[in-house]
């Protein structure tokens with residue numbers, strides 16, 4: 001695991017974007033694994049800037065997103081479909097037909113999740129998976145649990161996640177209670193993993209996930225067992241690392 005400490009959010013975003021840009025330059029048909037949340041917004045802005053400057057080409061790239069709220073229409077402004085269109089897909093030349101996000105609008109959870117897992121497999125897997133981290137160490141929407149979920153599945157969100165994400169909705173009541181997410185097994189199959197975290201509120205979970213015990217009660221800790229992980233932090237998120 002390589003841990004890069006940037007001085008601030010802007011530098012974290014640039015350095016992390018450079019990791020993805022390097023993959024795309026080496027292999028224009030890179031299969032990207034993408035993430036939502038506030039943390040990667042700056043990274044996406046850097047990729048869009050690179051594209052606009054003619055430095056990046058997404059025409060052959062494809063993508064699979066980590067997760068989606070169950071029950072939100074694709075055009076709901078808090079859906080991850082909407083987030084990705086706004087922050088990346090509509091601003092670069094990726095073919096929309098080559099972008100995939102779990103279908104939160106499909107009420108049949110089993111079918112939606114099985115189809116998503118099969119689509120990732122059929123595509124040949126993810127080349128580089130971007131991850132943010134929840135305050136409780138969740139990745140995608142894999143919440144702390146007794147075991148590491150293997151495949152794309154439907155999860156009940158924890159109160160801590162509902163409350164953290166309620167800032168983006170009009171009220172906590174409006175936050176969906178369930179989500180479809182790649183499993184930990186799905187994530188661990190990616191060839192390369194890139195984690196971003198910023199801010200003092202993430203410092204304790206960064207320390208626990210990357211220097212503590214590997215345990216499903218801190219889902220991100222499993223990344224210690226992945227052979228190719230790059231973690232890009234700002235100084236605040238890195239502040240409790242020895």
Ligand code: GLP
Nearest residue numbers: 036037038039132133134140141
């Ligand atoms: C959500 C997403 C995660 C994300 C997490 C942290 O719950 N499902 O993929 O990593 O939020 O979000 P933020 O970056 O806003 O702290």
